[in-house]
Amino acid sequence: MAAVALSPNPDREAIADASNPIGLDGIEFIEYSTARPQALGQVLENMGFKPVARHRSREVLLYRQGPLNIIVNAHFKGTALSEQPVLNAVALRVRDAAAAYRRALDRGAWAVPAQVEVMELNIPAVHGVGTSRIYFVDRHKEFSIYDVDFTPIPGVDQHPPAVAGLHFFGIVQYIGNERTEDWTEFYRELFGFIDLPAEQRFGILPKGRILRSPCPPVSRFYIQLIEPEATVLDVEDDEGLHRIGLGSADVLATVAELSQRGVDFVESANVRSDARGALTKTQLGSVSFEIVHNQAGT
Known part of the structure; x- marks a missing residue:
């Protein structure tokens, strides 16, 4: 991708919200x-x-x-x-x-x-x-x-409806050993993210630290920072974005609909679909989606 000219826009409000310094909106x-x-x-x-x-x-x-x-x-x-x-x-x-x-x-x-x-x-x-x-x-x-x-594309609906009201919930990011504080500071300083309290965790894979964007509730999203297991050697070179999180008001209904479309979900002793969330099986060696219980706009 390449978009907006880097010139001042006199029509925009110049006053910044201290809790949302760049006017982040999803x-x-x-x-x-x-x-x-x-x-x-x-x-x-x-x-x-x-x-x-x-x-x-x-x-x-x-x-x-x-x-x-x-x-x-x-x-x-x-x-x-x-x-x-x-x-x-x-x-x-x-x-x-x-x-x-x-x-x-x-x-x-x-x-x-x-x-x-x-x-x-x-x-x-x-x-x-x-x-x-x-x-x-x-x-x-x-x-x-x-x-x-x-x-x-000719003849294609430019705004197809979302399956079961799916919306962006966030992104999971894998990071190196003892890098949680570094990346937390990166997202906090540049964009105004805050740590999510432990009691507010989401989904079925709550490992690591979850950061909440300063967006209005209707466009809010999260970044989950996950370090390797303590027994794993340093993997800083393997840092990267790992999977997309999609919000759903009814996880099990969403799983049922996506399953009918041919999507397979992880069902194991440690991870299985329930009302809190679900995880698709990895495809093409790297592509997976996490479905998380979340009402759009909350």
Whole structure:
């Protein structure tokens, strides 16, 4: 992906909320890169996503259901793409993308150089965990980034409904040994995330530390930081985004509907689907989704 010009916007409110310093308002999209876009596309379609648009100049597809946007990037940029899909980017909705970008750089974030083709938007981005990127998007209402960079697939509903009301709940991030405090500080300082109290934990896989975004309740999401087991040697080089969490008001109903669509869930002695959450079996060597009990807007 490439979006918003880095120029001041006089129409935006200049006053920042101290608890939400960049006006964070949810996730715009999550991006996978892969050398097998068709295989990943089938996994996404089983999960209820529909391909709705193609990038104008790159081998990139936009998949959507309800409020969820997932981008599948198979564009070769000089580095061989992995056979296993990689979660390589998260785009955050913010009040002002240029201001959010400058603030992140002022607080130590590393800029991602723009590689924009003719007639493409320039989306400012900083480096995230591993090789991932964090984009800042402020065009997500009447006019969106997809209106410029993507061409709708003819005859396809551009806003297919979500399976059982699914919505973004968060992202699980694997980190190195004794790196929890470092990453907590990263998300707290740059974006205003806060630690979630232990008694408010979600789902069936509550390991690690959970951070809550400062977004309004309707767009709130979470990042779960998970270190390796104590017996595992240092794995800092393996840090990265691991899986997507999807919120559901009725987990078991969602599991039943997705199962009918061909999605398999983990059912073992330690992990099994219940009213709190469920975990899909890993596909293509790296792709899994966690379903978490969560009412949208709470």
